[in-house]
Amino acid sequence: xxxxxxxxxxxxxxxxxxxxxxxxxxxxxxxxxxxxxxxxxxxxxxxxxxxxxxxxxxxxxxxxxxxxxxxxxxxxxxxxxxxxxxxxxxxxxxxxxxxxxxxxxxxxxxxxxxxxxxxxxxxxxxxxxxxxxxxxxxxxxxxxxxxxxxxxxxxxxxxxxxxxxxxxxxxxxxxxxxxxxxxxxxxxxxxxxxxxxxxxxxxxxxxxxxxxxxxxxxxxxxxxxxxxxxxxxxxxxxxxxxxxxxxxxxxxxxxxxxxxxxxxxxxxxxxxxxxxxxxxxxxxxxxxxxxx
Amino acid sequence: xxxxxxxxxxxxxxxxxxxxxxxxxxxxxxxxxxxxxxxxxxxxxxxxxxxxxxxxxxxxxxxxxxxxxxxxxxxxxxxxxxxxxxxxxxxxxxxxxxxxxxxxxxxxxxxxxxxxxxxxxxxxxxxxxxxxxxxxxxxxxxxxxxxxxxxxxxxxxxxxxxxxxxxxxxxxxxxxxxxxxxxxxxxxxxxxxxxxxxxxxxxxxxxxxxxxxxxxxxxxxxxxxxxxxxxxxxxxxxxxxxxxxxxxxxxxxxxxxxxxxxxxxxxxxxxxxxxxxxxxxxxxxxxxxxxxxxxxxxxxxxxxxxxxxxxxxxxxxxxxxxxxxxxxxxxxxxxxxxxxxxxxxxxxxxxxxxxxx
Numbered sequence: 001x002x003x004x005x006x007x008x009x010x011x012x013x014x015x016x017x018x019x020x021x022x023x024x025x026x027x028x029x030x031x032x033x034x035x036x037x038x039x040x041x042x043x044x045x046x047x048x049x050x051x052x053x054x055x056x057x058x059x060x061x062x063x064x065x066x067x068x069x070x071x072x073x074x075x076x077x078x079x080x081x082x083x084x085x086x087x088x089x090x091x092x093x094x095x096x097x098x099x100x101x102x103x104x105x106x107x108x109x110x111x112x113x114x115x116x117x118x119x120x121x122x123x124x125x126x127x128x129x130x131x132x133x134x135x136x137x138x139x140x141x142x143x144x145x146x147x148x149x150x151x152x153x154x155x156x157x158x159x160x161x162x163x164x165x166x167x168x169x170x171x172x173x174x175x176x177x178x179x180x181x182x183x184x185x186x187x188x189x190x191x192x193x194x195x196x197x198x199x200x201x202x203x204x205x206x207x208x209x210x211x212x213x214x215x216x217x218x219x220x221x222x223x224x225x226x227x228x229x230x231x232x233x234x235x236x237x238x239x240x241x242x243x244x245x246x247x248x249x250x251x252x253x254x255x256x257x258x259x260x261x262x263x264x265x266x267x268x269x270x271x272x273x274x275x276x277x278x279x280x281x282x283x284x285x286x287x288x289x290x291x292x
Numbered sequence: 293x294x295x296x297x298x299x300x301x302x303x304x305x306x307x308x309x310x311x312x313x314x315x316x317x318x319x320x321x322x323x324x325x326x327x328x329x330x331x332x333x334x335x336x337x338x339x340x341x342x343x344x345x346x347x348x349x350x351x352x353x354x355x356x357x358x359x360x361x362x363x364x365x366x367x368x369x370x371x372x373x374x375x376x377x378x379x380x381x382x383x384x385x386x387x388x389x390x391x392x393x394x395x396x397x398x399x400x401x402x403x404x405x406x407x408x409x410x411x412x413x414x415x416x417x418x419x420x421x422x423x424x425x426x427x428x429x430x431x432x433x434x435x436x437x438x439x440x441x442x443x444x445x446x447x448x449x450x451x452x453x454x455x456x457x458x459x460x461x462x463x464x465x466x467x468x469x470x471x472x473x474x475x476x477x478x479x480x481x482x483x484x485x486x487x488x489x490x491x492x493x494x495x496x497x498x499x500x501x502x503x504x505x506x507x508x509x510x511x512x513x514x515x516x517x518x519x520x521x522x523x524x525x526x527x528x529x530x531x532x533x534x535x536x537x538x539x540x541x542x543x544x545x546x547x548x549x550x551x552x553x554x555x556x557x558x559x560x561x562x563x564x565x566x567x568x569x570x571x572x573x574x575x576x577x578x579x580x581x582x583x584x585x586x587x588x589x590x591x592x593x594x595x596x597x598x599x600x601x602x603x604x605x606x607x608x609x610x611x612x613x614x615x616x617x618x619x620x621x622x623x624x625x626x627x628x629x630x631x632x633x634x635x636x637x638x639x640x641x642x643x644x645x646x647x648x649x
Contacts (some may be wrong), residue, residue: 276403281403
């Protein structure tokens with residue numbers, strides 16, 4: 001029972017990271033109707049930048065802030081330079097461009113930093129917390145991981161709901177044509193969406209790298225599970241992304257804990273198949289007609 | 293009939309070219325010819341699935357794994373001749389494709405991509421779950437030799453290049469015919485407008501599953517060929533990178549066009565090799581030299597998509613038209629560019645396929 005609790009709690013911490021990636025994919029999907037396959041690689045790259053800053057300044061928080069800022073810049077630049085020209089072209093083109101970007105970023109990281117695994121510092125102690133004498137399976141840092149993703153998510157949600165910029169973003173995602181007609185600069189809104197998404201990705205990268213180590217491919221698996229979480233939740237639903245991420249994190253951690261790490265991908269496939277059998281567009285998809 | 297004759301003629305010409313090249317070039321190049329042929333086989337299947345029937349798959353690497361493991365197991369335990377093994381591998385992956393196709397029939401766009409991506413990630417991990425059967429991470433060894441009638445001194449890689457190219461060319465001719473038949477027309481109708489296709493009497497579910505079966509069969513044969521040229525079947529060969537490379541090849545070659553499958557395979561195999569040659573010849577350190585090809589490949593993917601939105605085949609057709617040889621129609625031109633307006637009575641739809649909610 002204690003074991004189960006430990007797996008669940010540490011699963012939530014991992015799940016929040018999947019949730020951050022899933023949420024970033026949802027942000028981009030709602031704006032541009034495309035799955036950004038470079039999301040993980042962009043996060044890997046900004047985390048390398050963070051590591052560089054931490055190395056030179058000795059301050060974790062300087063690296064943390066720089067990573068998020070680098071994410072914002074990288075997201076906006078990516079959208080403006082390579083994504084925008086592909087919108088309106090056959091829809092897989094933009095996906096292949098993001099795959100090209102993924103390959104390019106991993107290649108660049110390899111050129112600059114080599115392939116070896118690098119450890120990444122944590123903000124807080126990573127020794128396990130205890131309730132009385134029972135170890136909980138999570139550390140102070142895990143709590144920070146969950147809390148910071150949750151806080152960012154809530155901030156974003158509040159921004160979308162209560163600010164006029166958020167309203168513009170929701171309008172653009174809901175119906176780009178009508179939004180454009182009512183004077184919203186949809187193109188700019190999309191750029192902001194990409195910047196915010198890349199910032200979330202950068203956050204996930206900084207948070208996950210202490211446990212996965214940092215190397216050019218280090219975010220590949222995280223991306224796959226984040227994407228899976230977004231699909232489970234429904235790519236149009238930010239709430240679905242977070243719930244999908246946590247659900248996936250907890251179930252995979254419990255399954256991996258009891259059955260071994262080899263089965264996690266199979267379990268994830270199983271969850272995905274069951275969910276999509278019942279709801280082909282994710283749990284939180286609004287029932288809508290396919291084009292008639 | 294005329295198109296069949298032309299396709300057979302083109303295939304024969306390529307076959308002669310491959311034979312000449314494989315004799316002229318060295319062992320390493322022969323291996324590349326085989327590799328290109330394998331990618332052509334797999335990408336041709338995927339381009340039919342994604343380009344004609346409109347279903348995205350990021351899991352065709354999993355079907356290649358099924359074909360490769362089937363080949364390794366049958367060769368190891370039964371010792372059948374390779375062409376019999378190839379048929380077994382094709383049948384097994386066809387069945388797998390039918391199962392996946394049925395499960396995926398209701399999924400669209402990114403949901404299908406996500407589900408197939410997870411399939412591609414999860415399936416190879418079965419080898420670690422059942423190491424007794426599949427050999428775990430080490431994988432299974434495959435013993436493959438040249439047939440006796442070629443004599444003892446015939447280079448194995450040349451024979452492998454021939455076998456792989458033969459399979460690839462037969463696959464291309466069959467797929468070319470299929471895409472011109474009623475089956476192909478149904479797929480295009482379905483891709484362009486599912487509801488309109490259903491109303492005109494296309495059995496949507498059956499057409500979608502059939503596309504998956506055919507695509508999986510091609511991937512399975514490619515996997516079988518991969519098993520005999522690498523002489524090892526291990527999960528490390530079937531990562532998501534492979535599945536992604538297949539889709540990438542199909543799209544940058546020119547989605548839905550079979551010549552595009554050839555262009556895409558050439559890019560996938562040759563760009564990294566060429567970039568490695570350039571990088572090492574400039575005396576760069578190994579970490580830099582080994583990563584430059586990766587970065588260059590990424591740049592090529594982005595540039596091709598920005599310059600040729602219809603893929604390389606689209607660029608080739610544009611060039612032919614520019615030179616005034618537009619009469620010399622390439623096989624299966626009736627694809628992304630041409631079929632869209634003609635296939636449905638519906639007016640051109642806006643680009644966002646999933647609609648505006």
